[in-house]
Amino acid sequence: MLDLPSQFNLLRDCVDGSPAFEDETSACVFMSNAGLGPVLAPAAGNDSDRVIPDNGWFNTDHHALEVIFHHRMRRYECLTDDPAAATAVYVPYYAGLELNHYSCDTNASVRDAPSAEFLRWLSSRPRWAALGGRDHFMLASKTTWMFRRVPSNDNPKGCGNGFLERAECLNMTVLTIESNIWNRRDMAVPYPTYFHPSTATEVAAWQARARGTRRQWLIAFAGARRPNGTLVLRDRLIDKCVSSPSRCGMLDCCHGHACRSAEKLMSLFASSRFCLQPRGDSFMRRSSIDAVVAGCIPVFFHEGSTFEKQYRWHEPDNNGGDVDGRRRYSVFIDADDLVGGKVDIEEVLSRYSDEEVAAMREELIKMIPRFVYKDPRVRFDGDMKDGFDIAMDEVMARTRRIRNGEDLGWDV
Secondary structure: OOOOHHHHHOOOOOOOOOOHHHOOOOHHHHHHOOOOOOOOOOOOOOOHHHHOOOOOOEEOOOHHHHHHHHHHOOOOOOOOOOOHOOOOOOOOOOHHHHHHOOOOOOHHHHHHHHHHHHHHEEEEOOHHHHHHOEEEEEEEOOEEHHHOOOOOOOOOOOOOHHHHHHHHHHHHEEEEEEHHHHHHOOOOOOOOOOOOOOOOOHHHHHHHHHHHOOOEEEEEEEOOOHHHOOOOOHHHHHHHHHHHHOEEEEOOOOOHHHOOOOOHHHHHHOOEEEEEOOOOOOOOHHHHEEEHHHHHHEEEEEHHHHHHHHOOOOOOOOOOEEEEOOOOOOOOOOOOHHHHOOOHHHHHOOOHHHHHHHHHHHHHHHHHHHOOOOOOOOOOOOOOOOOHHHHHHHHHHHHHHHHHOOOOOOOO
């Protein structure tokens, strides 16, 4: 693991006693507890009314995965201080947090400058020269699209920066929370959820709870419309929920901070059979991972949103698990068919029998360990591979092949 100069430590001001912790919107608050964020206190009321347990749950920001991953690396059992003995080199640079400093209106050169300076420093290190950086890896906690900005005459600014377009990143193994499945230059790993267990017992207890909850809703959706009807599918799904209040539970993210409440979100998902996952600003949604944890069968509408395309390392069998034309743990409905009125979402999902739904939910519940990240502050009690463990196994296997002379693209 590389030691970075302080100028590249984006959390250098997050020290005990810093006034930054007095601002609840500060990155220091959201990155507390080794990136997990503030502990989630159980909701008031009887134990039977609570969804979130007393232990292992945090108000985790989805941009915090860089920090969580870094803290897990510090405890990685195969970490060595001898560069010559290392198979791979971890680069603890927070490219996503760096980008949070800028809006889409910020001058593109200003947005590009910090990460470009970092890459110049990185590529000047002696260890980089050995393989041109092909044994280096890092995690950037944003979607791939935010790091692939290419200015054009029609849109000279655009959002994000050109981090992944630089030659240095083309050599490294870069992990993001959503990849471009049609032109991979990185590999996606799951968004962080609110659940960060420290023991296998906590995981088993939550799985039992997810397995036993009463599912009063056929459908659940958490989200909001976009201005000027720019996301037609989302509008259709919201209209459907509004018109079927007895069958569709909805968390409207337009009003207040409802969707920022882990208790409200998990309560809705844990009370529903199917959770709708239309694309938003990009194909993947953190909501799809929250659905897995809640045991709520995700319904996808775009190929780029499916786990077998995005999370190939974490998806259990890497082939979608189709059984008799139906996906073993998810449902796919073509967006064009739904928008065009060829299918009705409620009618399609109502065709699944109780037995089929129970079997699909069980597959999801088995997947929970693969889609959560353990508490990085403690040694995990029990035998379980989480999202970090699976990603590291794959990164190490990939790097060994590279060091053996294989010219690997992103299709393997």
